[in-house]
Amino acid sequence: MIELTLALGIGFLVGSGIWLLQRPRTYQVIVGLSLISYGVNLFIFSMSRLRSNVPPVVSSGAINPADYADPLPQALVLTAIVIGFATTALFLVVLLVSRGLTGSDHVDGREPN
Amino acid sequence: MEWKSHLLIVPILLPMMTGALLLLFDERRHALKATLSVIATVSLLVVAFVLLSFADSGEPDAARTGVYLLGNWSAPFGIVLVLDRLSALMLVLTGTLALASLTFSLARWDRIGPHYHTLFQLLLMGLNGAFLTGDLFNLFVFFEVLLAASYGLVLHGSGIQRVRAGLHYIAINLAASLLFLIGVSLIYGVTGTLNMADLAVRIPAVAAGDQPLLLAGAAVLGVAFLVKAGIYPLGFWLPTAYTAAAAPVAGIFAILSKVGIYILFRLSLLLFGVDAGASAGFGELWLFVAGIATVAFASAGVLASQGMARLAGFYVLVSSGTLLSAIGLASVEVTSGALYYMVSSTMALSAFFLLVELLDRAQDPAADVLAVTMEAYGDDPEVEDVVEDAGLVIPGTISILGLCFVACAILLAGLPPLSGFIGKFAMLDAIIGSDKPVLDVSLFGWIFTAALIGSGLAAMIAMVRAGIRTFWAPIEGTVPRIRLVEITPVAGLLLLCAAMTVGGGPVLRYMDATARAMHAPRVYIEEVLSAAPIPPPAAEGSQP
Numbered sequence: 001m002i003e004l005t006l007a008l009g010i011g012f013l014v015g016s017g018i019w020l021l022q023r024p025r026t027y028q029v030i031v032g033l034s035l036i037s038y039g040v041n042l043f044i045f046s047m048s049r050l051r052s053n054v055p056p057v058v059s060s061g062a063i064n065p066a067d068y069a070d071p072l073p074q075a076l077v078l079t080a081i082v083i084g085f086a087t088t089a090l091f092l093v094v095l096l097v098s099r100g101l102t103g104s105d106h107v108d109g110r111e112p113n
Numbered sequence: 114m115e116w117k118s119h120l121l122i123v124p125i126l127l128p129m130m131t132g133a134l135l136l137l138f139d140e141r142r143h144a145l146k147a148t149l150s151v152i153a154t155v156s157l158l159v160v161a162f163v164l165l166s167f168a169d170s171g172e173p174d175a176a177r178t179g180v181y182l183l184g185n186w187s188a189p190f191g192i193v194l195v196l197d198r199l200s201a202l203m204l205v206l207t208g209t210l211a212l213a214s215l216t217f218s219l220a221r222w223d224r225i226g227p228h229y230h231t232l233f234q235l236l237l238m239g240l241n242g243a244f245l246t247g248d249l250f251n252l253f254v255f256f257e258v259l260l261a262a263s264y265g266l267v268l269h270g271s272g273i274q275r276v277r278a279g280l281h282y283i284a285i286n287l288a289a290s291l292l293f294l295i296g297v298s299l300i301y302g303v304t305g306t307l308n309m310a311d312l313a314v315r316i317p318a319v320a321a322g323d324q325p326l327l328l329a330g331a332a333v334l335g336v337a338f339l340v341k342a343g344i345y346p347l348g349f350w351l352p353t354a355y356t357a358a359a360a361p362v363a364g365i366f367a368i369l370s371k372v373g374i375y376i377l378f379r380l381s382l383l384l385f386g387v388d389a390g391a392s393a394g395f396g397e398l399w400l401f402v403a404g405i406a407t408v409a410f411a412s413a414g415v416l417a418s419q420g421m422a423r424l425a426g427f428y429v430l431v432s433s434g435t436l437l438s439a440i441g442l443a444s445v446e447v448t449s450g451a452l453y454y455m456v457s458s459t460m461a462l463s464a465f466f467l468l469v470e471l472l473d474r475a476q477d478p479a480a481d482v483l484a485v486t487m488e489a490y491g492d493d494p495e496v497e498d499v500v501e502d503a504g505l506v507i508p509g510t511i512s513i514l515g516l517c518f519v520a521c522a523i524l525l526a527g528l529p530p531l532s533g534f535i536g537k538f539a540m541l542d543a544i545i546g547s548d549k550p551v552l553d554v555s556l557f558g559w560i561f562t563a564a565l566i567g568s569g570l571a572a573m574i575a576m577v578r579a580g581i582r583t584f585w586a587p588i589e590g591t592v593p594r595i596r597l598v599e600i601t602p603v604a605g606l607l608l609l610c611a612a613m614t615v616g617g618g619p620v621l622r623y624m625d626a627t628a629r630a631m632h633a634p635r636v637y638i639e640e641v642l643s644a645a646p647i648p649p650p651a652a653e654g655s656q657p
Contacts, residue, residue, distance in 0.1 A: 033284070033288065036288070040294050040295055040298075043298060044294060047301055047302035070305075073298065076297075076301075079250070080253075083254070083290075084290075087264075088287075090283070091284070094264070094268065094280055095280065097268075097271075098276045098277065101272075102273055102276070102277070109273065109277040109280070
């Protein structure tokens, strides 16, 4: 059940994001990119398999790896979040510059005739 | 621990530290900033050459691989930097283009906007990191570093045209980065590793039920690289972005599209080479078809271009497409020719991007009205004003520019005697060489041959037309004012291409060894996985 919920959640986020990405206004594009990146982050996270109540950090001594969650995707998600956040912020600046220079928030910098 | 083994990390650390250091100085001290930047770039080139000689020092048939364990964890667990002939070659190419573009920008471009040198150094850091890393996720990180720097550089100089092209460039690359992440995480989910060498070991052992998921991951990852290489139908953004970028920026961007090609080369041969079991040869047909489609589309684009910068932008696509279809052919001889072609065409393109700006100064502004796409240059009065006092009139300027233009045309069209011809000839010889019976040449071989020759013809026609319009058509030709630091890098790059022609034997021998090592990656895998961490220093008490 949790798998279905997560899959639907990722699909909904990425689907909405892709639709917004196709829109002509820069603001819609940036929101679309953010939504897709949320979906992708969840997707990376799900690659460690969905398990609850298992510790991610291996303790010392003889252990069975099957008792633990995979910590690596969590580290990857963290990196992806940081990088995604930084590039989105950068894109936002360019978007504002474009708005200021062209006087239009269309992605082509001018209104379609 | 010998100091030489630490040289491997210098191509990443040096630009990073220089970039950070340059941030500390005020923009008004641009002479100091430029000096530091040039010193760092020259040292980078020297280090790249040392690494190249290290990678090439083994016996001709054995691949010499240098492995640097970051954090001193052994390979599949920690992250590694790996140096082999291919990455050393890319490092040298990066260093060469960087030095040329940087020298060119010293004339005026580095003062037109803030933080040019910092962004430039960070771009170099990202490029070198992407070439050296042996780990898929670190590849993503270095890609983001180089892209973030390139976003800044593509906007350098500002202006409506640049911001508009930059907006598209950034949006497309952000979307491609997300595809990159999906691909990487799918591959991790199936195999449980991100180390390239470890992946190559594990892929043949993937269970049959998981294999479709693995291939889907590899395909999504591949699409991300294809976007960055500008492959049809994912590359419509590239000519516009490269045309809009400032000349020295476009000069270094010539290698940016080759990063995607480099990764596709490396991964398709390492992960899906002959040893990959059920997954062997995955994607070769797709790469070939996409490459040929790109060459066809870009040749039409080259013919249709009005402005010379746009022509160069489309030629970047021709070069990418040719290399991609060469990857698809997956033969050692073709790969070796393709590597030679890559070096030659990248240097020629970089020189051409720089040259175009100089030639545009000679253009009569009224002549541009006829050229539809040249509106790009007209609406930027600030830049035009600067051009007026750009430098002294050197005697014989037009003939020097003309010579450089002819050399570029010969290189891009692949005519003898320069190195463009040798690269194309090496690839053609591998397919339809005299030792091969005509009937044995496959259909793909013939298609590739036709694409190679056809794209050369298109480049030739377009260059001749552009040359006539620039040098012969103007009745009252204005002699452009050009500085020595602007023409030197152009001439230097072209002379290097000429040197590659004269020294064609040794260069091709190197490419041959590289191609053979790429097609037999066992040594690479063993070296990476067996690299031993440095033992901890002995405890104080144990010393007498």
